[in-house]
Amino acid sequence: MVGVSGAAAPARPVEIDFAGVEKRFPTPEGVVHAVAKTDIQVRQQEFVVLLGPSGCGKTTILRMIAGLLQPSSGTIAVAGRDLWQGSRRDSQALAELGIVFQDANLFPWYSIERNVAMPLELRGVSHRERMERARALCDLVGIKGFEKRWPRELSGGMRQRAAIARALSYDPEILLMDEPFGALDAMTRDTMNLEIQRLWMIQKSTIVFVTxxxxxxxxxxxxxxxLSPRPGRIRSVTEVTFPRPRDMVVQTQPEFQDIVRHLRGELEDME
Ligand SMILES: Nc1ncnc2c1ncn2[C@@H]1O[C@H](COP(=O)(O)OP(=O)(O)OP(=O)(O)O)[C@@H](O)[C@H]1O
Ligand SMILES: [Mg+2]
Known part of the structure; x- marks a missing residue:
C-alpha cells in the first residue's frame, strides 16, 4: 500500500509490553468483555495511535498501561518491569508515566503554574525549583505569561496545553494521551497536533495516543x-512513514489520503 512501509521499525527496546491482555468488567447486569486477548508492543520513542469505534476499549487499554486498572488476564510490562505483582502495583514502573485525558482536569482553585507543578509538589520538589520548572514548561507548550492565571481564564486549547505541561513536568518516558484534543475546534486541534509532534521530538518520549x-x-x-468493536481486538496495524517533522500540508498528499481512505473503509466494514 502506498505510503505504508513494509520495512521493520528501528529496533529500539520494547517500552510497553502488553502480552495476552484481556479485560472483563463484572457488573450487576453481567460481565462486560471490554478487551479481548491482545498483544501490543510499543518501542521506546515510538508514537503509537489507538484508533477504533466508541466503546471498543481504547480508554480501558490506556488505563491498564497506566496501572489504573488491572487486566483480567495477561501481563503488562513497562520499561522491562511487570506492572503487577499479584494484586500489587509496581510503583517504580508507574514513575515513568505521564497521562493527559480528554478534558484538561486542572484544579480550578489553583493557578496554572501550581497545576503544572502539582506532580512535582507531590514528589516533594522544593517550591523554588518547581516554579522554575513550571515556568519553563509553560513556555515550552506555548502558554508563557499565563502562569498566574486561573484555569477558567484560559481557552480550551490553552487548558489542554497546561495539562500537557503538567504531564511533562517530571520528564516521564511515556506519555499516555486519551483523546486529548477531542473537545477542541479543528484549527486549534491542528495547532495542538503540530505542538505534540514538536514536544515528542524534543522530549524523545514514547507516546500512546487515543483518538x-x-x-x-x-x-x-x-x-x-x-481496534475492532467490543471486545476490542487488533483489527489491523498500519505503519506511517512520512518524514518528520510533518506539517499540515502532508494531509493533501495522495499517499496520506490513501491511508485515510483505507482506514475509513476498515472502520465502516466493522459497523
Ligand atoms: N468500570 C467499568 N465497568 C463496566 N464496564 C466498563 C467499565 N469501563 C469501561 N467499561 C465498558 O468497556 C467498554 C470499553 O470502554 P472504553 O471506555 O475503554 O471504550 P473507548 O474505546 O475508550 O470508547 P470511547 O471512544 O467512547 O471513549 C465499554 O463498553 C464500556 O462501557
Ligand atoms: Mg475512551
Missing part, C-alpha cells in the same frame, strides 16, 4: 493500531 479522528491518527502516528 477517534482518522486524519489525526495518520498525521501523528508511526504506527496506527486499529
Amino acid at each position: 477517534h479522528s482518522i486524519a489525526e491518527a495518520v498525521f501523528l502516528a508511526d504506527r496506527i493500531i486499529l
Whole structure:
C-alpha cells in the first residue's frame, strides 16, 4: 500500500509490553468483555495511535498501561518491569508515566503554574525549583505569561496545553494521551497536533495516543493500531512513514489520503 512501509521499525527496546491482555468488567447486569486477548508492543520513542469505534476499549487499554486498572488476564510490562505483582502495583514502573485525558482536569482553585507543578509538589520538589520548572514548561507548550492565571481564564486549547505541561513536568518516558484534543475546534486541534509532534521530538518520549479522528491518527502516528468493536481486538496495524517533522500540508498528499481512505473503509466494514 502506498505510503505504508513494509520495512521493520528501528529496533529500539520494547517500552510497553502488553502480552495476552484481556479485560472483563463484572457488573450487576453481567460481565462486560471490554478487551479481548491482545498483544501490543510499543518501542521506546515510538508514537503509537489507538484508533477504533466508541466503546471498543481504547480508554480501558490506556488505563491498564497506566496501572489504573488491572487486566483480567495477561501481563503488562513497562520499561522491562511487570506492572503487577499479584494484586500489587509496581510503583517504580508507574514513575515513568505521564497521562493527559480528554478534558484538561486542572484544579480550578489553583493557578496554572501550581497545576503544572502539582506532580512535582507531590514528589516533594522544593517550591523554588518547581516554579522554575513550571515556568519553563509553560513556555515550552506555548502558554508563557499565563502562569498566574486561573484555569477558567484560559481557552480550551490553552487548558489542554497546561495539562500537557503538567504531564511533562517530571520528564516521564511515556506519555499516555486519551483523546486529548477531542473537545477542541479543528484549527486549534491542528495547532495542538503540530505542538505534540514538536514536544515528542524534543522530549524523545514514547507516546500512546487515543483518538477517534482518522486524519489525526495518520498525521501523528508511526504506527496506527486499529481496534475492532467490543471486545476490542487488533483489527489491523498500519505503519506511517512520512518524514518528520510533518506539517499540515502532508494531509493533501495522495499517499496520506490513501491511508485515510483505507482506514475509513476498515472502520465502516466493522459497523
Ligand atoms: N468500570 C467499568 N465497568 C463496566 N464496564 C466498563 C467499565 N469501563 C469501561 N467499561 C465498558 O468497556 C467498554 C470499553 O470502554 P472504553 O471506555 O475503554 O471504550 P473507548 O474505546 O475508550 O470508547 P470511547 O471512544 O467512547 O471513549 C465499554 O463498553 C464500556 O462501557
Ligand atoms: Mg475512551
